[in-house]
Amino acid sequence: MDAGIQNHTEHYAHGLSNPSIAGLCAEMLGVADEACSAGDFELAVEIYSSLLAELQHTDRGLCLRKADALTRGGRVSEALDSYRIAANIQPLRPDELQVLVDVMSLTIRVKEQSDLKNSNLGNGCFESDELDEEKNLNLFSCRLCKCLLSEPTTLVCGHTFCKRCLEEDVVKECKSCCVKTTTLLKKFNVEGLRVNVIVSGLIDKWFHSESHARRCWLEGESLWKEDDLSSAIEKFNKADGIEPFICRLLARRAELHMEMKNFGQAIQDGDTICRLRPLWPKIVEWDRVEPARFPAHYIKATAFRSIGQSEDALREYLYCVALKADWITVKLDAQKILSDMFTSVFVNDGLDTSQQPLLAGSIPRVKPSSLLSSLHSPLSRDGDKAGSSKESSCSKFQDGSSTFFNRTENNVNSHGISCVSLALKRKWTEDPNDFQMPNKQHKRDEASSSKSLPTLSEERPVPLKLLDSADFECSLCMRLYYEPVTTPCGHTFCLKCLERCLDHNPNCPLCKENLCEYLATRAYNKTFLMEEVLQLYLSDELTERRKVHEEEIKELSNLNQEVPIFVCTMAFPTIPCPLHVFEPRYRLMIRRSMETGTKQFGMCIADELKGFADYGCMLEVRDVKFFPDGRSVVDTKGVARFKVVSHGQRDGYHTAKIEYLEDKKVEGDDLTELLKLHDSVYDQATGWFTSLKDDMKNQIISHFGQLPGKDLDPQANPNGPAWCWWLLAVLPLENRAQLTILAMNTLKDRLVAIHRVLIFVTRKRSR
CATH class of the missing domain: 2.30.130.40 (LON domain-like)
Structure with a gap:
């Protein structure tokens, strides 16, 4: 059950205006309230209806409780009668219509799920469109603004973003692994970063039209910030003319139209976005600090409301809540419009007492115009009869030959309406009449509307005729990039090539910019975008390049x-x-x-x-x-x-x-003689080291450590006892003499040589 609906089930806000009800029927009210909490809305409705029938004067609070129970039970058309009765007694407050808004928006979500299943597009899997958008981002899309990279800039971590995105404060909210906080941004030294030369060239070459449109778009953003709105809208229009159907461009233009009070044009853009991205719950902010990014339905709702089209505004608000259930502000707006509609239609206007028949069938979406017409249906002023049974007088939701709010028991379980996840990538099945502008002057021209709209999952394919492996050659080794890395100055090289160059000179091999800071951090992270492009489009060449590298490593x-x-x-x-x-x-x-x-x-x-x-x-x-x-x-x-x-x-x-080299091993009498010699020379070495002055001994120990112990088996190691090498390292011998002993392949010869050296140094010191 939706959290908002459940909250209302457990905690009623509708007070009882008739004190006698609370006193005489407190037990029955308690049972009804418990039934609502348990999801048995039919029982609750029967109790509320029975209590109303016993009253001489209709109690407003009881009517609202009954209306909420009917709404949660899926009998929305009957619930409207009870809401109207309460509205006749006293105008409805927005907060009293929360359950109605929740159920109406939730029903839209249920219908979206059903449409998706019937069209075999969902395969039983429903996720948010926002997550799906992240999955479908093209390689050349910025992960911050979700648009084609403009002035692509590669951070030392290897990720590439638009330079503009990195310079804006909005990156503080980015969830990427490398731009989480301002501290990290300072570490990356964003202000000193340059455009990635290779990636920028590839984008201009492969996606020339879209890249041109993106530049016009960003020029418009800059003009907008300078409050030159007329010039800004010209740039937006030019960008749309170059590359139409970019949702984020249309969304920004719609917001600009709203600021310029061009509500009709804003509705047009919002309408196009809804066709392109019907389940787009959120537009990620990228170019302004304030959180002003709204879905197309919200833009349309605001525009409709600004020109007095309350019915259409309500429809769009309900779509917003259906897409983003926790959008409290929009819920309140929808409740306010419903409240005004009830007030203006049933309090100030005369009421038609004729009843309209309930038509069979259903339509794909809720029609606010149908809702409004239903509010004009007859209102029974007899409180004891209104809504007393399923067949009682109720409002009808008409739309041509079908209805939206027919009985929705299929969408209701015994515990209330179940929550349904938003569907992905469904086809737009809306009747074209639903998208007519409120004024003829704002209709889309036929040429524009005849264009085919791209699908959500459409990729940004690289033109194969423009794919050239020469564009991916390292300027140092003249071979295909292997483990490409990009320097802060924007140039890309093979990792090994760059390291070898920096061994000789801390400057960029191409532009000669000083890279001392880059060298100091040794942040040689691969450029992920280049890696992915190579794997995707030049996989064969990359495989050959990898083989060459592996052969070199094997040889080394x-x-x-x-x-x-x-x-x-x-x-x-x-x-x-x-x-x-x-x-x-x-x-x-x-x-x-x-x-x-x-x-x-x-x-x-x-x-x-x-x-x-x-x-x-x-x-x-x-x-x-x-x-x-x-x-x-x-x-x-x-x-x-x-x-x-x-x-x-x-x-x-x-x-x-x-x-x-390995020492030759001996056995028998030769081994006995070797052991005696080994012990003798070790004792001689110990005596010599002990006789040294303390400061000299401390220096030797600090550099080479203590004299190793005597080995029980001096032939166990192919290189001989460790103490021999320790002694050879500390004895005052020239390199050539040490080299001669190092080259000996018998332990006996090495011990004899060390014995002679010890005699020599001992005699020399005694003199």
Whole structure:
């Protein structure tokens, strides 16, 4: 049951004017009220009728209670008799007609559902047209104003909107993931954003006519704000002439006509919108701060009311409530008109006592003119007989050969009228006569009315003859965009291409605008619109482009065939190796190691002849911290030793084909000798480290950590015990000497070398 109707069922506002009723029949009234609350309106009507029949003088409050019960029970035509009786006693107040308005509008909604089911368009699914509109938005529609993008501007989050929409305060109310609050807008620096060059060009190329109309429309909006209404309406008319049947354009023009007191023209535009979008409950505001966006039915209702056409105004108000049940202001307007109609017709005018027969059948929609004619039907002044049975005198709702308010028990269950969701995309089945203007001078010209109206689900197709893959080539790699990103200056590039350019220079590759702030935030989000267009219209080309990219990534992730080499310092297995990366080639190298998922690269010392040494250590990235200027600090740790098989280069940095090194294991007497040597050298290393000064020990510990413990099985790790590499890293040796020990493939040789080094440094310090 509708919330408003249920509220009236439980809480009556109609007082009893006859005190004797409350005193003598309080128990019966309580039963009737409970019956209404339980949805048994037939019982309530019988009780109210019985009480009225016992009275010598009709009680106004009791008549209103009976009228409400009849209305909720679907017997609206009979209910009008009771309302008229109450109106004769005292003019009806608007609030006393809330139930009547609720039921009339709800009946419209029920009829819409029935029409949709009968036309097989609904498939049993009814949603709001507003949600359906969101689903049917074209790729090139702004999610804020729902119109074709004008001066499309891409935020750093990757979403694209009209520049005008982003500049207006109305975006504060946007539910999009990226423009919720003013704080976020400041973060996006909307004022500094430029038009997306690629998207703007595509829109002008593919939708030239609509784009031209949109520009004229926006010029009209600007003139409107400057109060140049005559020039504004010219721009609106020009836009409509270029691209007719744009609902939002017609809605804005209708509002402008209302402001200019051109009510007939406003009704015409509203009429066209109703044909195009019959279930359009709301026009989303986009160009003004005040919430002045109304459905076409409301525009028509206001215009009809302004020129004194109360019947037509009531009809449109009822449509509004049917589309948007919680629109309180419109409900009150409808109640006010009904109140005035009852007052003017049944209080001030003479009443015709002739009765009209109830015609069979029904019409698609409520006809306010029929309602008005019904109010002129006879009114029984005998309160004890009025409405005492289903066959009693009642008003008739005529419309030619059919009626609207026939008995609506099909739409009523035992607990009242059930709520029905609004239907989607139904065909307009209204009789054309319902859309005649109140004055001949406002009739639509025949040429305009003969145009075919587009459907709600009509797409904005891209002309295939204008589709050219060359429009989607990155200006840096000259290939199809892959993961396109748009800079704040409005230029679009492949993500990888842009990153490589920013490694060398923090300026846009095309316009040279400084992108330091963009680089600092590293907000490289893909442009969703471009991604969708590529997938939709260039899917084959995009598939080929993706294959090329995946092959490149696969090649980069092969840590044997082409390993990236960082030429810098000595690195050892298990030992931390922090790096400060500032060269463009190494920025690219580190980024690729992260993108491939390997998070590894080789570290070698320089070699004057070959470029880098023949032996090195693989490093694994544990963490990367980026700085606003593009520099980074990379936290790495040694993983494994390798031997260089061949040297190479890729995109400016060194690469190598490698073979991993492992210590040769020994057994028997050789293993016994190795264990003795291992323990001896470890004790020697511990003694040397203990003999160091405290400040030196603290420096070593802060950088490399504590001396690792002695391994029970020194051959368990293919690279040997961790303490050996820790000691080799802290001993005062030149890189070449360290490299020699790193390249050894037996633990015995490495222990002997370390033993000699310890003897050397101990003697040197003692001197």
